[in-house]
Amino acid sequence: MSGSKYVRTIMHIDVNSAFLSWQAVYNLQKGDTLDLREIPSVVGGSQADRRGIVLAKSMPAKAYGIQTGEVLWQARQKCPKLVSVPANYQLYMKCSNALYELVKEYSPKIQRFSVDEMFVDYTGMERHFGEPVEAAHMIKDRIKQELGFTVNVGIGCNKLTAKVAGDFKKPDMVHTLYPQEISQKMWPLPVEDLFMVGRQTKKKLNLLNIYTIGQLANTDRKLLNDKLKSFGTVIWCYANGIDESPVQSGYFLQMKGIGNSTTIRFDVTDTYTARKVLLSLTESVALRLRAAHSCCRVVSVEIRNSDLENYSHQRKLFSPTSITNEIYRNVVELFEECWKGEKIRHLGVRVTDFCSDEFIQPSFFDEQDRDKKNALDSAIDDIRYKYGNGAVMRGVFLDGEFSPMTGGAGAEDYPVMSSIL
């Protein structure tokens, strides 16, 4: 089991247009005769609340050139008959869990990479379920038959090649990408199809005359390292199909930051309203921070104005904290420092640079009564866990204009996207 002879078999299972097909299957189960997957349709936010962007699209909608992340009215211009359904995160979690339960029958080592993707370590399971391709077809067909939606399965000898193989032709297919196939199957693809290569990297690589994954793989690694630093080496390895990251069963991604943000129903023009939104965001961020048994050392605020320009402002704290009021005080100061006074559409609060909340070095400049405040926060948290988030709220939210805790869609346990293999 050691040395170069040890070759892994990794599968990547990816749900085809996940949010949309889950909603479609759910509707069919409820007795609808119309299959959303067969008509131009999208899952989108509510336009009345100004969250109208396309989250997922059906294949016929794709044919009209509709893209994920596009504004709904733009999508409607491309296709006037477009059907839009609201997002339902509880349903997505249910589908994702059902998928996990089914796949768990085939391997003990499964990593839930995001809400609709997972890596399966199939190494050594051939004796039970047959050759990888055979097993992949079996899993794919069972998912289709029992859960009603289609998936793509990519098979490779590491997570990267499995993921690339999973992105080949869709839907409802099984593809392989073994080391000997990399030069034919992966190298002709455009460089932006490679994992971790986004718009910005693509620009930089194009300047180096690199347009395909093959060109990247055959570029001198030192040149890339010089231009893109360590990231250059990472993508060079990826282009050559080199990736040694293990399939982490369970979900152990180290959190680096916690943030919540919200698009407000109307444009905010005064400090009072903005502070209210920020407070309600801070409440949920601080709750999550304490639930993770961490303290933060950096607080940041982000603002998107009505012209859709984003900017943010952050500050390093003198000593780490997880106290709602202390975080909020910094949030407000940061907000006042950076807000230019224009109309605000979207606000976000984010905390990063964590340390454990077990031991904290106090200082002379700390606020008074830290222990008391910590005790207050933990009492409030306990009440909220037991009786729901609305059980205790600050008086300022009594008018019901904003929810006392904003942010989150119920699917935070698994990120919608991730960049760490």
Place this chain on the structure above:
Amino acid sequence: MKCVRKPIEVIAWFDMEGNPAPIRFRCLDEQQEMAVIKVDKILKKDLDKFAGNRMIKYTCESFMQGQVRPFEIRFEVDTCKWYLYKI
């Protein structure tokens, strides 16, 4: 059978394993009157896990309006709701 998917009121029998079986149900009929229908026979029981939503499907038959008619009722496990699905 036609798809109707009406919510219905049900008297069901749960065995010691926790398996529910419908005994009789009532719903509004075409004349908007409450009609009680006794489930004479359960022909088939299936578990539907579409979209991760568990529903137990019962294909049954009963004597109604002077003839034996097949129908399908469903139990949604997460919400404990019963539906007359097809008749």
